[in-house]
Amino acid sequence: MNASTPAPPALSVLDLVPVRTDQTSPQAIAASRRLAQTADAAGMVRYWVAEHHNMAAVAATNPPVLIALLAGATERIRVGSGGVMLPNHAPLAVAEQFALLEASFPGRIDLGLGRAPGSDPVTSFALRHGGPAGTDDEGVARFAEHVGNVVAMMAPDGVEVAIGPRRHALRATPRAVSVPQLWLLGSSDYSARLAAQQGLPYVFAHHFSGEGTERALELYRSTFQPSELLEAPRTFLTVNASVAATAEEAHRLALPQLLAMLALRTGGPMGPQPLVEDAEERVAAGLPDAHRDVLDGMARRWVIDEPEAAREQIAALAERFGVDEVMVHPVAGALRGTPSDAAPAREEALRLLADRA
Template sequence: MASPLRLSVLDLIPVRSGQSSAQAMSASVALARLADRLGYERYWFAEHHNMPAVASTTPPVLIASVAAQTDRIRVGSGGVMLPNHAPLVVAEQFAALEALAPGRIDLGIGRAPGSDPVITQLLRITGPTADVDRFPDHIGDILALLHPGGAALRMTSGNEYTVHATPSAGGVPTLWLLGSSDYSAQLAAQLGLPYVFAYHFSGDGIERALELYRTGYQPSEQHPTPQTFLTLNASVAPTEDEALSRALPQMRAMARMRTGRPLTALESVDASASAPTDTAVTGLVEAMRRRWVIGSPDAAADAIRDLSTRYGVDEVMISPISGSREDEPFDSTPGREQTLELMAGALLTDSASSRELSASRP
């Protein structure tokens, strides 16, 4: 019998025109509480910097807030961009989160910068950017530092110096590698770690990446078998027309970014609908529409089941990209709430079973 499909949420904390960061974050915290009640598996925050339409710059801070205001859902990063941070700092932050919310913390790690070259230099001002080449070593450092036994450093004197992310760890967060390339899939397989393919960012190469991960997987003590899921963008509404209109602000923002145009806060649904025709933007929007899940609940559920079956995953993490209308409040996100509610109704029909399953999983 096939495993039941699990749903999770990836949140970039979108910021619409006229909305403050405080209002955007308040809306996302409310969305996380809703996901918790609906039976979603996990709720992750991305790390992006210096983008007017994205407020998820500090995943550990956001995770702490949401973990304190939810009951059962796993909370984590999707992901921490490790080259921007010292491995010890990441280990300490997530060890502290695990102590605050035992058994509910995920540490998703990526190696992309999460911003433009100027911001990348500012983030890495205390160390050479070439440290990205030491990504595998830094993953190993974090794993060792999070272990209850800590990590041992050998000093030039020959003595060992023990380092712990927390003084007395009772548990450790689950570490995931994120990516959309062969490199990340092969590294996750080599280290015996769970792996997430960033399908929401680029679906190219997913078949090869998952095949490399599964065939090359080296079992680890914590993860004897490979574990993977994919992320995707979704806008779901009672009708396909509404789902598309809700998705348009995010699609237009992505198209502008990919054509090198100035970044702005997200347009409202109304502003996107009345925007002048732009051939370059329209072409990219159409390409996104074919890859993203945009439609009515039944159509969206069928599309997600198809992706799950095609790529052999039993969990899908959706990034709810539904925009807001001009007359909707700034401190909530009705379109994204609707997407989560309709997807839960179509795919998580037995909420009690979903909660029991979530509580039993690492």
């Protein structure tokens, strides 16, 4: 490494537990378990799973359940949520779930909290109807309060709740000896401000669009207020990545996820993730010029390349945004004939990125 080459950042993984056209939910979960084991063996820092509901291409509906499964299948890597959508849940339920996970896997659990619905309006209503948030607006309005409640209830001393003349102790677990590491997630200025005000670690969803990251991180760092949980700002970067032996193969493998994101951006049908050959056939059949522009624009913002170039791009992104950790969302698709309970191209992408030689 020469003097002008940025130092390689630590690497972590974000997993949405994608479901391909050749997979069932059990097979998709088995593939993610193998991917987490690959990340663990490669020395990566953390492995986060998302919360999305009622989506044909995503099996990550319940982060705490997946975290228990993945933490039990790995040895040292931190496992967490990227993230739990707090307006969908009672703060005490989230605090209890993650306090129990931390008690089971001490020092290895992260709790990333977000305020997006993670679903369509109908599913969001079904999740929240009669629940703590009541409505989307109420859940968002009370998000800051609920974040504070989760933090307090997971603490060993818990909180005291006043009901009439009496005060009642409320703890997420009876005798905690450690707590999960809590992160605030977001894709807006609101989340950056809130994380800074509450003195929490913060992650901006750079992998969503690649836009607004500088502003959000600067806002977070410049307004950060130290807390008992954190003395100085702490953040990292998220990025979509497809890495293969050649740049051409990496682009080929990224095509299924690119088409899925194209459908999301343009209001197209959202089905299971196609296999690489099926995605190629769709593109060969022709896309509207406007859609091709969107596809090309997304590809330019992702890391899609051969290993050395991909590692250099990730190091450059880390230097640009002033972070020492990058969380990659491995977006490499599967070829026809791939075992349905595995995602070998995603596994290989992690191994290639982790190879510092």
